[in-house]
Amino acid sequence: MNKFTYADVNSAEAAINELTFDNGTKLIAGGTNLLDLMKINVETPSRLVDINRLPYNKIEQLHDGGLRLGALVTNADTAYNPMVRSNYPLLSDAILAGASPQLRNMATNGGNLLQRTRCYYFYDTATPCNKRDPGSGCSAINGINRIHAILGHSDHCIATHPSDMAVALAALEAVVNVTGTSGDRRIEFEDLHRLPGDEPEKDTNLLSGDLITSIDLPAEGFAGNYKYLKVRDRASYAFALVSVAVGLKIDGGIIRQARIALGGVAHKPWRNNEAEGQLTGKPATKQNFQQTAMMILEGARGFEHNLFKVELARRAIVRALTEAIGKEQMQ
Amino acid sequence: MNISTANKQTNSGWPAGSASAPGVSGLLPVNFIINGQQCSLHLDPSVSLLDALREYIGLTGTKKGCDHGQCGACTVLVDGKRINSCLTLAVMKNGSEITTIEGLAQGDELHPMQAAFIEYDAYQCGYCTPGQICSAIGMLNEGHAETLEEIQELMSGNICRCGAYTNINAAILQVKQEAGNE
Numbered sequence: 001m002n003k004f005t006y007a008d009v010n011s012a013e014a015a016i017n018e019l020t021f022d023n024g025t026k027l028i029a030g031g032t033n034l035l036d037l038m039k040i041n042v043e044t045p046s047r048l049v050d051i052n053r054l055p056y057n058k059i060e061q062l063h064d065g066g067l068r069l070g071a072l073v074t075n076a077d078t079a080y081n082p083m084v085r086s087n088y089p090l091l092s093d094a095i096l097a098g099a100s101p102q103l104r105n106m107a108t109n110g111g112n113l114l115q116r117t118r119c120y121y122f123y124d125t126a127t128p129c130n131k132r133d134p135g136s137g138c139s140a141i142n143g144i145n146r147i148h149a150i151l152g153h154s155d156h157c158i159a160t161h162p163s164d165m166a167v168a169l170a171a172l173e174a175v176v177n178v179t180g181t182s183g184d185r186r187i188e189f190e191d192l193h194r195l196p197g198d199e200p201e202k203d204t205n206l207l208s209g210d211l212i213t214s215i216d217l218p219a220e221g222f223a224g225n226y227k228y229l230k231v232r233d234r235a236s237y238a239f240a241l242v243s244v245a246v247g248l249k250i251d252g253g254i255i256r257q258a259r260i261a262l263g264g265v266a267h268k269p270w271r272n273n274e275a276e277g278q279l280t281g282k283p284a285t286k287q288n289f290q291q292t293a294m295m296i297l298e299g300a301r302g303f304e305h306n307l308f309k310v311e312l313a314r315r316a317i318v319r320a321l322t323e324a325i326g327k328e329q330m331q
Numbered sequence: 332m333n334i335s336t337a338n339k340q341t342n343s344g345w346p347a348g349s350a351s352a353p354g355v356s357g358l359l360p361v362n363f364i365i366n367g368q369q370c371s372l373h374l375d376p377s378v379s380l381l382d383a384l385r386e387y388i389g390l391t392g393t394k395k396g397c398d399h400g401q402c403g404a405c406t407v408l409v410d411g412k413r414i415n416s417c418l419t420l421a422v423m424k425n426g427s428e429i430t431t432i433e434g435l436a437q438g439d440e441l442h443p444m445q446a447a448f449i450e451y452d453a454y455q456c457g458y459c460t461p462g463q464i465c466s467a468i469g470m471l472n473e474g475h476a477e478t479l480e481e482i483q484e485l486m487s488g489n490i491c492r493c494g495a496y497t498n499i500n501a502a503i504l505q506v507k508q509e510a511g512n513e
Binding site: 001003004005006028031032035036039048050052076080099100101102103105106235236237 | 377398400406420469475483487
């Protein structure tokens with residue numbers, strides 16, 4: 001680990017000033033991903049600014065019936081919050097499918113969204129990686145790419161975003177509240193993360209000096225018909241090969257609204273509005289679900305070691321939709 | 332009892348730490364209450380809580396396994412919550428109350444979880460055991476594990492390469508049932 005200085009701050013203004021004063025400065029909250037990466041010199045900040053004392057540590061009801069999750073609330077406190085559990089069980093399940101209890105006691109909501117990929121080559125400073133060292137090349141495309149993307153990848157990067165929480169937030173159409181040098185703004189969840197393109201070093205559309213303050217959940221939490229299905233190499237404490245977050249509104253066996261987000265398959269949680277729209281108004285049948293899965297995976301392209309993910313994702317989508325509906329309501 | 336690096340008290344039962352004296356450039360003052368004892372140190376900001384415990388305070392019961400949050404051997408209780416001490420900086424926990432494996436027994440009387448681990452032979456090599464025990468206590472405090480399946484899921488952050496899981500689960504279930512009967 002490189003040498004760095006450390007300070008803690010009491011206000012967002014102070015944190016933003018620290019960030020703009022020196023671009024080697026990083027914010028630290030839970031620290032579970034940043035310190036991990038610092039130990040192997042993937043991250044080498046010259047200064048760490050501890051933001052744990054900022055006032056973003058509450059979960060509050062919003063006037064529109066939604067819920068505001070403070071950026072500094074831990075993943076565990078969010079997942080077990082009574083309002084989250086009753087109104088947004090999809091989010092609770094997704095958070096609890098990720099990491100370990102110890103990590104969830106440390107990791108914050110803001111930090112969860114900003115965690116970096118678990119691509120082996122991103123972690124290995126002895127190998128080229130365009131995300132870690134722009135322009136050096138992608139070792140995964142022709143390397144061991146079993147855990148890598150099948151959708152939205154580029155010739156420069158085939159990494160996936162590792163968060164489970166983010167997949168549920170994508171399905172719920174959360175909004176991320178950010179403060180920065182030019183004041184406060186709201187970012188639709190869809191627009192927070194980005195595809196790698198020719199700038200894979202950028203995971204998100206946040207600007208330097210930006211600080212996530214909270215995440216707003218809309219009033220509709222799909223608590224009646226939901227499923228977070230995570231497929232991984234072991235039963236617990238592993239990153240997703242494929243995950244599916246489903247939220248549905250149904251009426252008499254007919255799909256009235258569908259939200260489907262995939263994890264483990266792309267540089268960001270993957271949604272296909274067209275496929276969701278096409279399912280709307282249709283009866284909940286296996287055939288319709290299979291058609292939806294095919295639409296979502298249109299254009300999917302795997303690599304030497306992850307071709308299995310295309311079929312795995314197709315089946316996972318059908319199963320998640322079926323389980324969200326409940327077998328008795330299948331037509 | 333005050334354990335301070337400026338005035339090391341080796342009669343505390345803890346070996347003298349190796350932290351540098353206060354005032355040296357780059358070091359930051361850190362104060363914890365560790366196992367009920369006040370502890371004052373001056374540490375480089377890069378020192379993890381795990382290294383502070385083991386290398387600077389001499390509490391080597393907490394184990395370093397992977398040092399990347401993947402194995403759970405370093406699990407301690409910070410303000411009552413179980414965390415991986417390898418993935419937090421000591422300076423970030425300034426002012427916290429920390430409980431390690433050394434702080435669980437009351438004199439010669441083992442903590443019920445320690446006693447159950449012995450009764451159920453819940454270890455082989457023992458390297459993961461301090462983390463398993465701290466994690467199990469943290470889990471029961473959290474109150475979300477009711478069934479064997481839930482215990483297995485909520486203990487998944489603690490790896491045992493000897494494979495003593497069956498007996499670890501039995502020990503935890505026993506403590507949980509005893510606590511429920513009180």
